[in-house]
Amino acid sequence: MKNNIFKNRSLCVIDDFSLDERIYFFNKVTEFKNAWINKDKDKINSFIINDPYFKAYLVFLENSTRTKESTKNALIMHKIPFLDFDSNKSSFNKGESYLDGFNNLIGYGPNVFFVRSTIEGLCTALEDSSNKFIERHYEHNFEKPSFINCGDGKHEHPTQELLDEFSFLEYNKGSRDKIHIALIGDLLHGRTIHSKANGLKGVFNNVKIDLIAPDELKLPSNYERIMIENNFEINKYESLDEYLSHKNIAKLFYFTRLQLERMGENIRMKEKNLRKKVTLTKEHINILNSKNKDYHLFHPLPRIKNTPTIPFWVDPLKCNAYEKQSINGLYCRAVLLSLIGGRIGSDFEGRSKSIETYENEFITYINTSSSNLEKHKFKEGIKSIQTGIVIDHIAKGKSLSEIGHKLRTIEDILKINSEGGFWKTHSPDGLLKGLYFIPYLKELSYEQLKKLAALAPKCRVNYIKDHSVTKKIELNLPSKIEGYHNLECNNPNCISRSELFENVTPIFNKQTNDSFKCKFCSTNHSYDEIWKS
16 A cells, blocks of 8 residues: 555645645645535545544644634544643643643644644744654654644744635636735734745746735745745835735735734834735725726734724625635645545655755865875974874954854864864965864764864865875865754744753754755844854
8 A cells, every 4th residue: 555645744834745745735625625515425534534543632822713713623523532732721831841741742642733832943843852752752653743833923824824825726716827916914923924935836836926014014034035036026015005006916915914912012103004004995995996806805814803904894895705715724724634644645646845865965075186285284383293184264264353263163062182273374365264283183073074064164174194185175064054052043932042941952954045044943044143152
């Protein structure tokens, strides 16, 4: 029997499902929705788990209506027993560890956790932590639980993204050729917006996005950069008034609420003016009707009752797509359960999510025989080094203080017991550089080289024997940087932050533009930003 690649999978970010997997998911949602509407019991039963041993935990550490209730109803549809974790009465409020708490719950045997949190990257950290916990305490036949991210801070909301994409495809009559959509409202804090930076990629071949928000609520540069790298066409506007004065406007409008609970006092003081810029009015509807009657309004719901960005008088209008969008939440979450429960998915054909591998790509060997490098002499004081290792070109072009700090960090991180030392010197082109020499050491281990590559990219390691360089390598930035006590994500809400005391090791993955993305919260950093000052 073909292995079901969806069984026990987690969905921590939208990219945890490949494009082919999401297309398969959308096709299955269409099948299930049609069966449910037509009361086709045989077809419905082909999706239903109905396993008395399969159970779920709902751990909503942040309030929710739409996501929590649609998830509950999907679980009931599957006849899955579930426990609704009362976070208000939990020990998490006493400052106890999230990872410890979830490991305790894993011991009670749930198959899936639905998690909402203000802490970003929590589900990814739980996925890693649970695997290690299971390895320590259970035999190989113990099934790991799935972790489904139901929203983590300002990061992502992948289950909402799945139902949004499905809803867009419905209104596009199934066409994946192109999408032109206006994203309106609180783009700064809206995780449903942030999920679209990667979510829309590939689902639609051509993506045009109009960002409509005042400067105080604009999309974070991190997500705008992702959209640009994904070849989305981006246009930005300060208000709906400004946007609707243009000719080429979208047919799909996605509104979000202003998330006052996440805003600082300086922004809340401007609330009335900010809200006016992103709230739909009758005048806006008249303009839309005059320009293009075939438009649809989306909203993740529910709305703020006294200040909705889509007023309630819009509900009877033909442009109302947000209510069907909300209903789709039940179908999408029910099918997601069918997948991770292994009820469907064995007939999937296509490319699954690739597993990241990290090889020796950071090491470049320099051919010493093609130059006079073997005759080059490195000196320790007034004596030439007979045997040992010299690390050259450290922090080349930086200031004296930066080079000195980098040399001391290398000495600390590599933990080499040596009578050697380091210098700050000039290279032939006049730039300052650091030089670290280790007499009598014959080899650096793979781990030491990887750490050195992360700490001092573009440095060169010279292996010396009988006063000559016998081997020379250049170290480039590795694809993955982890395992250093002085690494830190600069997002204060990331689960890996030291002040949260969750003992989550920061991990950064190199992007195509040589920036580094936090594994947990997806925040992008420059190389210098990942190191504590």
